[in-house]
Amino acid sequence: MTELERPSDAAAPPRRWIAHLDMDAFYASVELLRYPELKGQPVVIGGRRMHAPRTLEDGSRQYARLRDYTGRGVVTTSTYAARALGVYSAMGLMKAGLLAPDAILLPTDFDSYRHYxxxxxxxxxEIAPVIxxxxxxxxxxxxxxxxxxHEPxxxxxxxxxxxxxxxxxxxxxRATGLSCSIGITPNKLLSKIASDLDKPDGLTVLTEEDIPTRIWPLPVRRINGIGPKAAAKLETLGIQTIAExxxxxPAMLIERFGRSYGAWLHEAAHGRDERPVVTHSEPVSISRETTFERDLHARHDRELLGRIFTELCxxxxxxxxxxGYLGRTVGIKLRFEGFRTVTRDQTLALPIQDAAAIRQAAGQCLKRVDLSQRLRLLGVRMASLSRPGEAPPPPARIARPAQARLENLSLF
DNA sequence: TCTGGGGTCCTAGGACCC
DNA sequence: TCTGGGGTCCTAGGACCC
Structure with missing residues (x-):
């Protein structure tokens, strides 16, 4: 008889056990399955094409080194040996090359990662289907x-x-040849933190009683949802650890961070989180974007930009x-030299799906942006998604056409 | 030697409707 | 010649995450 079936426990709510499972250095570990001779070495995954290993006549492989890379790529993942040299995800590859010039550089192979x-x-x-x-x-x-x-x-x-x-x-x-780290606690927030406490190949089980000793000493940044901005602001308030x-x-946090986020910060620090595990969700938006090898100017590089724009659409x-989606809201994203980012979007009367219609609507958006600065990124996005054959969207009040900039009329 | 690409959610102001 | 309140949609930007 389990404890849940005992009559005396009928009033007690069943304990929730939520796991967070994180694959260890996932992309890098998949690459090591393919190139086992690299085990233990500093290896960095990132960049775009061009640096795949070559197999020589004697069967040995020749790898690209980080020092040879030029361009705007970033580190997607690195092996633990590379991390020991200070090379982490999201770091520019050129900068990483200064820290670990001899590290091996492999291109990202998303098809392979998706497979694993x-x-x-x-x-x-097969063991636990609620994922x-x-x-x-x-x-x-x-x-x-x-x-x-629930059994002892x-x-x-x-x-x-x-x-x-x-x-x-x-x-x-058994299924992949790869290791993972698991955190198990009564909720998602704590499990996410716990899975990181014993990496790689870790297993950490925590209950509420462990919060003061295991969670509170950690920096606030470990909480999923506290990023660099919030952490910096907390630090100015003298708050660095989760205990602090x-x-x-709570009133102070709400005053400084707003009603919603302030209240959440307080709850999170106490390890409280009732969010369910959500097994199915529909996408909110779908997008494509690209960063150029060099900054492009709307007038000077008009033809090239036009081709890239059409291709993105x-x-x-x-x-x-x-x-299998249509969308009613078409948007663009521009990033200028200096990293300033601008978005424009437009909601149509009826959902669309085809490239020409997207290109047309996105082109309208583009005309509303001052394009005198050079561009480093261009993106196209679709939101307000629906399924074909789905009931048409509610009677749309279409906003008056936004004002185009005269100087852009001839560009797109 | 700066800073990818794909997302989600929140906020805030204005339009518009009842 | 002064001025409601609530609700929803649209748009832009920003923080954050993997």
Missing amino acids: SRLFKAAVA EDRGIDEIYIDLSAVPGV VGHDPLGGVRAVAREIKNSVS LAAAA EQLAADLQRK
Whole structure:
């Protein structure tokens, strides 16, 4: 008889066990499966094409080195050996090249990562099917209904949870040859933090009682949702650790960060989070964007920009059609030299899907931007998505056409 | 040697409607 | 010649995440 079935426990709410599973250095680890001789070496994944390994006549492979890279790429992932040299995700490859010139550079191969992503998720689903996708290399899993998870093992009241976690890790390893780290706690917020406490190949189970000793000493930045801006602002208030955030007066946090975010900061610091594991969600928007090798000028590089713009619209249209969506809101994104970013969008009366119509609407948006500065990025986005054959959108009040800039009329 | 590409959610002002 | 209140949609920007 499980504890849940005992009449005396009928009033007690069943304990939630939520896991966060994070694949260890995922892209890099997939590459090591293909190039095992690189194990233990500093390896960096990133950039665009051009630097794939070449196999020589004697069968040995020749790899690109970080020092040879020129361009605007960033580090997507690095092996633990590369991280030891200070090379982390999102760092510019040129900058990384200064820190680790001899590190091996491999191009990203998303098809391969997606393949292993499907494999590991399927392996988890065989044991625990309530899974929330959080991207290519991580998931949340609701273990609450997994058989045996609430059972103690020997003198360990958490033995059942640990056993299920080990089963999941073994299953992932068998299916992919890759390791992962798992955090298990009563909610998503804590599990996300916990999965990071013992990387790589980690397993951390925490209950509410562990919050003061295991969570509070950590920097606030470890909370998913506190980014660089919020952390910097908290620091000016003398708050660096989660303990200090937990001790801060909620009224003060609300005054400084607003009603919603301030209240959430307080709850998060106390480890409170009731969000469910969401097994299905529909996309809100679909987009395509590209950063140019060199900054382009709307007038000077008009033809090239026009071709890139058309191509982005075609790729976006293909994505929409492949995924089975139409959209009513077409938007553009521009990033200028100096990194200033601007967006414009326009909501149409009826949803569209084809490249020409997207190009037409996006072109209208483009005319509303001052294009005297050079551009480093151009993007096209579709939102207000619907399925073909779905009931038409509610009677749309279409905003008056936004004002185009006269000086742009001839450009797009 | 700066800073990819794909997303989500929130805020805030103005339009517009009842 | 002065002036409501609430609700929803649209748009732009920004923080944040993987």
